[in-house]
Amino acid sequence: MSSMNLIPDRTPPWSTRTSNIAHFLTRNARRLGARPAIIWNDDVITWAELDGRVSALAAAMRDDFGVKHGDRVLVQSPNNNQITEIMLACFRLGAVWVPSNFRQGPEEVAYLGQKAEATLMFCEAEFSAHAAACQRLIPGLQNVIAIGDADFGSSYEALIRAHLGADVLNADVDRDDPCWLFFTSGSTGKPKAVVLTHGQLTFTIVNHLNDLMPASTPDDVSLVVAPISHGAGMHQLTQLAVGAVSVLLPSGRFDPAVAWQLVERYKVTNLFTVPTIVKLLVEHPSVDVHDHSSLRYVIYAGAPMYREDQKVALRKLGKVLVQYFGLGEVTGAITVLPRHDHHVEDVSAARIGTCGFERTGIQISIQDDTGKEQPAMGSGEICITGPAVCAGYYKDDEANTKAFRNGWFRTGDLGHMDGEGYLYITGRASDMYISGGSNVYPREIEELMLTHPALKEVAVLGIPSRKWGEVGLAVCVAEDGQDLDEASLLSTVAGKLAKYKLPSHFVFLPEMPKTAYGKITKKLIREELMERDLMPVLEDAP
Known part of the structure; x- marks a missing residue:
């Protein structure tokens, strides 16, 4: 019998079954x-x-x-x-x-x-x-x-x-059965529900273990630092897969001293967090008091780490840092910069500014606006394909149409890859900024602020903060004849937004810079603030 006859005309029902x-x-x-x-x-x-x-x-x-x-x-x-x-x-x-x-x-x-x-x-x-x-x-x-x-x-x-x-x-x-709706925000500022499935997450669990924490076993101990509702939840699933114990921090405000006490007490071998928390951990005096020699992997994601902060962490902890770049839509699995690619000295191998190379099973394509792939060092939008990509956004055809093109997921981030396949993020297609490891989308804030009766126009920008990575700057224009101040604007949004989304600084202008077509652009606003010496200089800025 020809093997062709053994292949049915349709996908058999058992072919999509996967383990729960x-x-x-x-x-x-x-x-x-x-x-x-x-x-x-x-x-x-x-x-x-x-x-x-x-x-x-x-x-x-x-x-x-x-x-x-x-x-x-x-x-x-x-x-x-x-x-x-x-x-x-x-x-x-x-x-x-x-x-x-x-x-x-x-x-x-x-x-x-x-x-x-x-x-x-x-x-x-x-x-x-x-x-x-x-x-x-x-x-x-x-x-x-x-x-x-x-x-x-x-x-x-x-x-x-x-x-x-x-x-x-x-x-x-089945492989494509949803098991987690992971909420993220889009260009409209309203959260979108990313559909994560059993098959997709199973792949990502294996990918995390292979690329981020190789040789993990039931003898490993993970300190849970970040919210389980988001990236730390994916990290905890990897501990579940190998049978490793998860140690939770006490409730309340993050305390580096308590974290280091737990690392020493339970001989913690891995943790996942964001660069701002790594910075807090390695700059706190308790890092020199408690034994942390058990650590094998300190994994950070969510934002780039300043080079000087990276050096401090490497000097304090040794070669345990692992960076990855990812989004909720790709369950964090886009690139990895493993331990051996982290260097204290500014040697060529350090590849300063890179977020690593493609994760196992993931393919990156740098594309122009038409979807054409760019050559090495060519800039464009970072696009992804592979089993870690989500099943789409829940009941949001418009968002799905924008996010997927020819089988590629469009991240909205801009960058380039070098000749060896290391990725460098150079900007964002959107105006999103990252504060303390959390994505902040200005339009959501702007729309709420504009409910203030005396506010005519507003633009929220992300500006550098050494402590938080970035914080919000609200550039405001008052209605004619109206008084406007920071306190009343904050009272308008207080309680309606998470605290990390609230602007930290305000600048008041008589009118908003606009293009010849009357469009407000963040680029023009930044240029105007710099020309007029109105850009805040933060004490914690790099």
């Missing part, structure tokens, strides 16, 4: 059951205990609240063991985890729930206003489960106790 990400937990519970999975304060949760709690939660979600395959579950919580349990319970049921940035305001989180069409919400007790706003504004949201001692919703721990012992099997899933 929650199977990593099932596997760890069998093989590593008595070993710790999560350490938070004085609490130690073993892999067997975590598996039992996840099954109990999944049973409660399914039996008490009717959550089924494909349903979206909204989460408003800082880092704790519960946020990981919710994530894995969603995966186990085939439902979709929808974490918010816990620093966002009530109405911002409610918008995420509306966009995701969430039917259930988990909310940490201190965010009662968020729970109320979501119940009021999300049409399909029927129930809220409270984490901690709260005066709203059903009790999280009571549900766990009521269903302990339940045996919930991991749902059957």
